[in-house]
Protein backbone atom coordinates (compact mmCIF):
# COMPACT_ATOMS: atom_id res chain seq x y z
CA UNK A 248 0.00 0.00 0.00
CA UNK A 249 1.29 3.42 -0.95
CA UNK A 250 0.07 6.79 0.30
CA UNK A 251 0.85 9.60 -2.12
CA UNK A 252 0.41 13.17 -0.99
CA UNK A 253 1.65 16.64 -1.58
CA UNK A 254 0.64 20.20 -2.32
CA UNK A 255 -0.07 22.25 -5.41
CA UNK A 256 1.62 25.64 -5.14
CA UNK A 257 2.12 28.70 -7.28
CA UNK A 258 5.50 30.28 -7.96
CA UNK A 259 5.18 32.38 -4.82
CA UNK A 260 4.85 29.21 -2.77
CA UNK A 261 1.19 29.86 -2.03
CA UNK A 262 -1.28 26.96 -2.03
CA UNK A 263 -3.56 26.50 -5.02
CA UNK A 264 -6.98 25.63 -3.68
CA UNK A 265 -9.48 23.52 -5.60
CA UNK A 266 -6.94 22.58 -8.24
CA UNK A 267 -7.91 19.48 -10.18
CA UNK A 268 -5.34 16.67 -9.82
CA UNK A 269 -5.74 13.82 -12.29
CA UNK A 270 -3.60 10.74 -11.67
CA UNK A 271 -3.13 7.55 -13.62
CA UNK A 272 -0.69 4.68 -13.34
CA UNK A 273 0.08 1.09 -14.22
CA UNK A 274 -0.76 -1.72 -11.82
CA UNK A 275 1.64 -3.84 -9.80
CA UNK A 276 2.46 -5.85 -12.94
CA UNK A 277 3.17 -2.80 -15.10
CA UNK A 278 -0.14 -2.92 -16.96
CA UNK A 279 -2.55 -0.03 -17.54
CA UNK A 280 -6.28 -0.64 -17.62
CA UNK A 281 -6.45 1.31 -20.86
CA UNK A 282 -7.62 -0.98 -23.69
CA UNK A 283 -4.79 0.12 -25.96
CA UNK A 284 -2.05 -0.99 -23.57
CA UNK A 285 -0.11 -3.63 -25.54
CA UNK A 286 1.66 -4.98 -22.46
CA UNK A 287 0.67 -8.66 -22.00
CA UNK A 288 1.16 -8.38 -18.22
CA UNK A 289 -1.97 -9.24 -16.21
CA UNK A 290 -4.75 -6.82 -15.44
CA UNK A 291 -5.84 -6.53 -11.83
CA UNK A 292 -9.65 -6.66 -11.70
CA UNK A 293 -9.56 -4.74 -8.42
CA UNK A 294 -7.43 -1.89 -9.66
CA UNK A 295 -8.49 0.79 -12.14
CA UNK A 296 -5.40 2.96 -11.76
CA UNK A 297 -6.93 6.40 -12.40
CA UNK A 298 -8.61 9.05 -10.28
CA UNK A 299 -9.48 12.73 -10.17
CA UNK A 300 -8.83 14.64 -6.96
CA UNK A 301 -9.28 18.23 -5.83
CA UNK A 302 -6.86 20.10 -3.59
CA UNK A 303 -8.14 21.35 -0.25
CA UNK A 304 -7.95 24.84 1.24
CA UNK A 305 -4.22 24.42 1.81
CA UNK A 306 -3.51 23.10 -1.66
CA UNK A 307 -3.13 19.54 -0.45
CA UNK A 308 -4.06 16.31 -2.19
CA UNK A 309 -3.75 12.72 -1.05
CA UNK A 310 -4.57 9.29 -2.38
CA UNK A 311 -3.99 5.68 -1.51
CA UNK A 312 -2.74 3.30 -4.16
CA UNK A 313 -0.22 0.59 -4.85
CA UNK A 314 3.26 1.09 -6.24
CA UNK A 315 3.20 0.66 -10.02
CA UNK A 316 5.74 -1.54 -11.75
CA UNK A 317 8.08 -0.70 -14.60
CA UNK A 318 6.80 -1.75 -18.02
CA UNK A 319 8.26 -2.49 -21.46
CA UNK A 320 7.98 0.01 -24.29
CA UNK A 321 9.70 -2.07 -26.91
CA UNK A 322 11.78 -5.20 -27.24
CA UNK A 323 14.75 -3.75 -25.38
CA UNK A 324 13.51 -0.79 -23.40
CA UNK A 325 11.74 -0.40 -20.07
CA UNK A 326 10.11 2.61 -18.48
CA UNK A 327 10.78 2.97 -14.75
CA UNK A 328 7.84 2.83 -12.35
CA UNK A 329 6.02 6.16 -12.38
CA UNK A 330 2.69 7.85 -11.69
CA UNK A 331 1.25 10.37 -14.15
CA UNK A 332 -0.17 13.66 -12.91
CA UNK A 333 -2.10 16.40 -14.64
CA UNK A 334 -2.80 19.42 -12.45
CA UNK A 335 -5.24 22.10 -13.57
CA UNK A 336 -5.70 25.45 -11.89
CA UNK A 337 -8.02 28.18 -13.08
CA UNK A 338 -5.47 29.61 -15.50
CA UNK A 339 -3.01 26.92 -16.44
CA UNK A 340 -2.08 23.30 -16.00
CA UNK A 341 0.96 21.06 -15.88
CA UNK A 342 1.47 17.44 -16.87
CA UNK A 343 4.24 15.52 -15.17
CA UNK A 344 5.32 12.15 -13.84
CA UNK A 345 6.59 11.10 -10.42
CA UNK A 346 9.30 8.43 -10.17
CA UNK A 347 10.66 6.30 -7.35
CA UNK A 348 14.14 6.42 -5.88
CA UNK A 349 16.40 3.44 -6.64
CA UNK A 350 14.44 2.28 -9.67
CA UNK A 351 17.04 0.61 -11.91
CA UNK A 352 15.49 2.12 -15.05
CA UNK A 353 15.60 5.75 -13.89
CA UNK A 354 19.04 6.35 -15.34
CA UNK A 355 18.11 5.35 -18.86
CA UNK A 356 14.61 6.82 -19.11
CA UNK A 357 14.53 9.57 -21.76
CA UNK A 358 11.53 11.32 -20.24
CA UNK A 359 12.98 11.54 -16.77
CA UNK A 360 16.38 12.52 -18.09
CA UNK A 361 14.90 15.32 -20.19
CA UNK A 362 14.27 17.23 -16.96
CA UNK A 363 17.69 18.89 -17.30
CA UNK A 364 19.24 18.47 -13.91
CA UNK A 365 16.01 18.67 -11.92
CA UNK A 366 15.50 14.95 -11.60
CA UNK A 367 15.58 15.18 -7.83
CA UNK A 368 12.24 16.98 -7.97
CA UNK A 369 10.62 14.10 -9.84
CA UNK A 370 12.30 11.10 -8.18
CA UNK A 371 10.82 10.58 -4.74
CA UNK A 372 11.83 8.50 -1.78
CA UNK A 373 9.58 5.83 -0.28
CA UNK A 374 9.10 6.99 3.30
CA UNK A 375 7.85 5.19 6.37
CA UNK A 376 4.22 6.11 7.02
CA UNK A 377 3.13 8.85 9.38
CA UNK A 378 1.05 7.63 12.36
CA UNK A 379 -2.29 8.14 10.59
CA UNK A 380 -1.44 5.59 7.91
CA UNK A 381 -1.24 1.81 8.01
CA UNK A 382 2.00 0.74 9.68
CA UNK A 383 2.87 -1.61 6.84
CA UNK A 384 2.32 1.02 4.12
CA UNK A 385 4.74 3.49 2.58
CA UNK A 386 4.41 7.20 1.97
CA UNK A 387 5.58 9.48 -0.84
CA UNK A 388 5.44 13.29 -0.86
CA UNK A 389 5.24 15.02 -4.23
CA UNK A 390 4.60 18.77 -4.54
CA UNK A 391 3.79 20.42 -7.87
CA UNK A 392 3.92 24.06 -8.95
CA UNK A 393 1.60 25.88 -11.34
CA UNK A 394 3.14 28.92 -13.01
CA UNK A 395 -0.08 30.93 -12.82
CA UNK A 396 -1.67 29.07 -9.96
CA UNK A 397 -4.62 30.98 -8.60
CA UNK A 398 -5.44 31.10 -4.92
CA UNK A 399 -9.07 30.64 -5.81
CA UNK A 400 -9.80 28.12 -8.50
CA UNK A 401 -13.31 28.13 -9.89
CA UNK A 402 -15.14 25.01 -8.96
CA UNK A 403 -15.57 23.62 -5.46
CA UNK A 404 -15.01 19.91 -5.13
CA UNK A 405 -14.18 17.10 -2.84
CA UNK A 406 -11.30 17.63 -0.46
CA UNK A 407 -9.66 14.37 -1.31
CA UNK A 408 -10.49 10.90 -2.42
CA UNK A 409 -8.80 7.58 -2.52
CA UNK A 410 -8.48 5.01 -5.16
CA UNK A 411 -7.05 1.63 -4.61
CA UNK A 412 -7.56 -2.06 -4.82
CA UNK A 413 -11.11 -1.92 -3.49
CA UNK A 414 -12.34 1.62 -3.28
CA UNK A 415 -12.07 2.29 -6.98
CA UNK A 416 -14.70 -0.30 -7.87
CA UNK A 417 -17.31 1.72 -6.07
CA UNK A 418 -16.09 5.18 -6.91
CA UNK A 419 -15.77 4.64 -10.67
CA UNK A 420 -12.92 7.08 -11.13
CA UNK A 421 -13.10 9.44 -14.03
CA UNK A 422 -10.56 8.81 -16.72
CA UNK A 423 -8.32 11.81 -17.28
CA UNK A 424 -9.58 13.91 -20.15
CA UNK A 425 -6.43 13.58 -22.15
CA UNK A 426 -5.54 10.03 -21.19
CA UNK A 427 -3.73 8.79 -24.20
CA UNK A 428 -2.02 5.47 -23.95
CA UNK A 429 1.21 5.90 -25.78
CA UNK A 430 1.62 9.49 -24.75
CA UNK A 431 4.62 8.40 -22.76
CA UNK A 432 5.73 5.64 -25.08
CA UNK A 433 5.53 7.08 -28.55
CA UNK A 434 7.74 10.09 -28.19
CA UNK A 435 5.21 12.70 -27.09
CA UNK A 436 6.98 14.27 -24.16
CA UNK A 437 4.02 16.41 -23.19
CA UNK A 438 2.73 13.56 -21.08
Ligand SMILES: [Fe+2]
Pocket residue numbers: 329331431
Ligand atom coordinates in the same frame (compact mmCIF):
# COMPACT_ATOMS: atom_id res chain seq x y z
FE1 LIG B 1 3.25 5.72 -18.16
